[in-house]
Amino acid sequence: MPFIPHTEQEIAEMLQAIGVDNINALFEEIPSHLLAGELAGIPEGMTEMEISRLMHARASQHPQSICFLGAGAYEHHIPSAVWEITTRGEYYSAYTPYQAEASQGTLQLTYEYQSMMTAMTGMDVSNASLYDGASALAEAVLMAVRGNRKSKSRKILVPTTVHPAYRKTTHTIVRGQHIELCEVAYDATSGVVSLDAIKQRAEAEGGDVTAVVIQQPNFFGNLESVDEITDWAHEHDILVIAVVNPLTLAILQSPGEWGATGADIACGDGQPLGAPLSAGGPYYGFICCKQELVRQMPGRIVGRTVDLDGKTGFVLTLQAREQHIRRSKATSNICTNQGLVVTASTIHMSILGARGLENAASACHANTVSLVAQLSAVKGVDCAFNSPYFHEAVLKLSKPASEVLAALADRNILGGYDLSMSYPELGSAILVCATEMRTEEEIGAYAKALAEVIA
């Protein structure tokens, strides 16, 4: 009986205390014709030895390829201590810290996390996390609609340089509330969205726009003109939602520094700060904002306070925003967040510090510059855009991207992300990335393999 401690004698004693003869009698209120028979479609139970053998076999079906694939999930070094501490049972197997006195570890850690995220993003307030970057953007859009009382339109400008999966997810989540996502096309030469294009789209929508979303670096890796867009938006009472990669903020201007007054909401995916690729999750979404929007924030927030003796302690606060109190009038339905990954991320940021993150982020940039130089020197490979970029870039290929990537995969190289589905106008194009994990030898090997494949 896996994980069930009862002895036969205890079962008998317990049944006697209840006053029934057998366990099945406890289910007597269920109409008997509804009871399930044997679950034929489910295999018999396995011992830990057996399941261990199976999972090792399954995991070994995945070749260890050299990863030049980014597009929202990045292979970074994670200190060994991070997940050693994170998977301590006291973090791993604790519940949401509703009983504050018995949860000071998680609560203080979350307060420290919030402090670190506000420092990285240059914003005033952070919540305790959302699910992932894509759903965090959806929550940011909902928050902007609640927070911008000067706008009635519920229209959000979204450049197509925002991650396609983020746009899709946001559409899924906000469409029920009659919010319109208005796409703004990017400039074909620079691979960024121009302020003129944003202005034109705003005018075409009648001038009343609730918020504009800007991803920095954008999905192509290029750097958007965030200052002028932010200033223009604020002149027109439009809120600015920044979608950022938190690791790049060790080097790049923080959203709080955008334009004269900073972005209003900053969100994104915390994966680059301590979460392994892990087939897509769990990562975590972060969301930070200016002080004046704090009551529109979704999800849990930890505050510092004192106990009866005046000693410092931490609690969940502003709970009147949340579903368990406000029910149908809550800011969001979110309940569970991604606490354990936040735990890892907080330890990760503490061990690396701002300097360590700076070194890692700058190495990502330098490696990608080297990668782009070597790959674009291959015949049949060209840079798609002429803008400054951070640690991803778009390359145009003379052969179909899917064929090239498949041939590279056979050589155990994940060569990048095929852009032809989401951006057919680019023709055959891939998005490449070299994090701090890539060596010059690996970059050279990629260039050599690409030359063979594309020849």
Add this chain to the structure above:
Amino acid sequence: MLIFEHSRTGRKGAPQSPKQKASVADIPASFLRKERAALPEVSEMQAVRHFTRLSQKNFSIDTHFYPLGSCTMKYNPRACNKLAMLPGFLSRHPMAPEAQSQGFLACMYELQSMLSNVTGMAAFSLAPMAGAQGEFAGVAMIEAYHRSRGDDARKEILLPNSAHGTNPATATMCGFSVREIPSLENGDVDIEALKKAVGPQTAGFMLTNPSTLGVFERQIETIAKIVHGAGGLLYYDGANLNAILGKIRPGDMGFDVIHSNLHKTFSTPHGGGGPGAGAVGVAERLKPFLPLPVVTKEGENYRWMTEKDLPDTIGSLSAFMGNAGVLLRAYVYMRMLGREGMVRVAEFATLNANYMMAEAKRRGFELAIPDRRASHEFIITLKNEARDLHVSAMDFAKRLLDLGYHAPTTYFPLLVPECLLIEPTETEAKEALDGFMAALEQIREEAKINADLVKGAPYTLPVKRLDDVRAARQLDLAWKASPAE
């Protein structure tokens, strides 16, 4: 002490990043950060010690009995964690080619299949990242279903008044209005009220069964008839699936769509607040609307379904594959239980709850619903103690912490005054249950002699009772480097 207070300017950690900063001179200065972020500057050992010490300030399943009603705090087997964190899974990029991901995809496919089987649904999507997102997906599918039939007038979601807060919040997010249906004193839904409430405006009825009142809804077939008869769909909130796992299947009860909290029933860790996973299952007629991604099998090969396979999908809920690592943990757990183990989960969770309820009664506590069989959880109401001894359910909860037990869920469901919602789960031994009941009795005795003792609890934890009002009024949500520090 905060991690920031261990910080000293210029202190460096271990060699955990490239040794030097690489050149970023090719990036125009206007894009660069002006000031370094104020992260702590500590050594690796200081960080390890700080976060290890913090962990010791937590209650957890690994350290304490944690009978939190409606949360299913059962043992999280370590094998699930270890096997989900094998390098072959951890290093897999979410967009790695399918041909190089067959091991992972096989696990996901079999997980979908086992979930369908144990819940009696036609198909499952593993996309939602938590219960609330599963609810969102489920209600969005209900909306898409009615819309696909041109049935546009269905703007209302019905809920029992015992529902979790996420249910009404979800309905609102999906653009529905909400109407509550009262529960009877015996815990069942008021059928007459339901009959009056349904109509051409009814999109669906969201129900948790067994309910949050800790009893099985006996009229479930009648409810299904009423809701379906009015053209609505029946939604199963899987928060309490642990109570009936393998015993009775939501699909057989007439539910059209369900979400399952894998972090409850399938024992993935709660992690101090997540990550969870809220897989959604559907009956045949809702299959076209499932959220992506879904894994399918062709011959011997597994692949992702796309919008070409499911053109009417409600869409995606995350950038990639939901909480993949959580799903792997649930997969390992389900394979270890197997078909025989799943039924035992329900049986022993129910045995433990009913034993505790019998013990509560024997020790003179008042039960919220005394004449019914408990499901996997039950409710004590402390309204008499509150009236006679002037100690509240919250006082009991805090005093329990001193005695080494995590408190049960308090003040939920909202309709029972001064309540404790107690869910022991199947993984607790009889002596833990006895110890907890003895502790409750001890607290009542303490309150008779000295109510202030109970009202002042806890005494043995890192902090005493915390000032929530001050936290909300004088917001301090982030440490800032300032002279005041």
